[in-house]
Amino acid sequence: MKITMAHGSGGKATSELISNIFSKSFSNPVLSKMEDSAVVPGSETIAMTTDSFVVTPVFFPGGDIGRLSVCGTVNDLLMSGAQPKYLTCGFIIEEGAESADLEKIADSMAKTAREAGVMIVAGDTKVIEGKGGVCINTAGVGFVPQGRNISASNCETGDCVLLSGYLGEHHAAILSSRMRIENKIESDCAPLNQIVKALLENGIRVKALRDVTRGGLATVLNEFASASSCCIELNEQEIPVSEPVKGFCGILGLDPLYMGNEGKLVAVVAKEDAQKAVKLIQNAKYGEHAACIGSVTEGEAGTLLVKTPIGGTRIVPELYGEGLPRIC
Numbered sequence: 001m002k003i004t005m006a007h008g009s010g011g012k013a014t015s016e017l018i019s020n021i022f023s024k025s026f027s028n029p030v031l032s033k034m035e036d037s038a039v040v041p042g043s044e045t046i047a048m049t050t051d052s053f054v055v056t057p058v059f060f061p062g063g064d065i066g067r068l069s070v071c072g073t074v075n076d077l078l079m080s081g082a083q084p085k086y087l088t089c090g091f092i093i094e095e096g097a098e099s100a101d102l103e104k105i106a107d108s109m110a111k112t113a114r115e116a117g118v119m120i121v122a123g124d125t126k127v128i129e130g131k132g133g134v135c136i137n138t139a140g141v142g143f144v145p146q147g148r149n150i151s152a153s154n155c156e157t158g159d160c161v162l163l164s165g166y167l168g169e170h171h172a173a174i175l176s177s178r179m180r181i182e183n184k185i186e187s188d189c190a191p192l193n194q195i196v197k198a199l200l201e202n203g204i205r206v207k208a209l210r211d212v213t214r215g216g217l218a219t220v221l222n223e224f225a226s227a228s229s230c231c232i233e234l235n236e237q238e239i240p241v242s243e244p245v246k247g248f249c250g251i252l253g254l255d256p257l258y259m260g261n262e263g264k265l266v267a268v269v270a271k272e273d274a275q276k277a278v279k280l281i282q283n284a285k286y287g288e289h290a291a292c293i294g295s296v297t298e299g300e301a302g303t304l305l306v307k308t309p310i311g312g313t314r315i316v317p318e319l320y321g322e323g324l325p326r327i328c
Helices: 012-026 065-078 099-116 169-179 193-200 216-228 243-252 271-282
Strands: 046-053 083-094 119-128 134-143 160-163 206-211 231-235 265-269 291-297 303-307 313-315
Touching: 012 099, 012 119, 046 065, 065 083, 065 099, 065 134, 065 193, 065 206, 083 099, 099 119, 099 134, 160 271, 169 243, 193 206, 193 265, 193 271, 206 216, 216 231, 216 265, 216 303, 265 271, 271 291
Parallel strands: 083 119, 231 303
Antiparallel strands: 046 134, 083 134, 160 265, 160 291, 206 265, 231 291, 303 313
């Protein structure tokens, strides 16, 4: 069945779309009440986030826009030290979209939400004129334990910078699909609950966390350096990049430091905890290739430096202009 403008009318067609696809996939006691808002248990301190997801193609090696939307929202909450609990989702559906595709996307979202331990408690659909595409807007709420303080402004000289795995896989997978380049690269799209839980529940002094998405690692660490008025220095040889992605970058002239990811995080931790932290991440789901890639130093404040394999040092600015191509 193709989606028509009638599915956005608020009438019977809309009700059938919701009941046949979204309610079936996202069924839970809160959503099933079908109220105008969800009433859920709360907490003293909450974290909130919102995001919109537009990706071409909507199905790609290693994931789809549904999994992407849940992972992106959950991971944003995790980076503030919150325990993600509730999501909402709004679908902007273009006329001509296939209902079978929407069902696959909804099922993927539901599966990913279960993996991440969150509930999708409210949603909305709108149908607009177009060529059969779909966009998803999400909001997320999580609970922050009392006394937890994780922020980009907490980095201090001597702290170590950890990366949870290979860079560039999502970016390379999306671009490969668009350019019809045949390879085995898959998106790293994943919820990072287990990694964050391993760090926070085992006494690691985590100063800052960030998922490495658009703008790449270089942009994230420039933001850390600026927020903390510090200098961050990386060892290029320690930065994990898979051989297929290295080859892909070599062909197209891409820099992994600026490539988008959807299942990697960077953590700044106390130096004394770094070795333990790396092992904890490596033993957690999606963290097997974690590494210590650098440290916070006494260099010029607000600067990101990278030591090259031949012994030189270069300044790495944040991404300027538009990354090629837009990957979400």
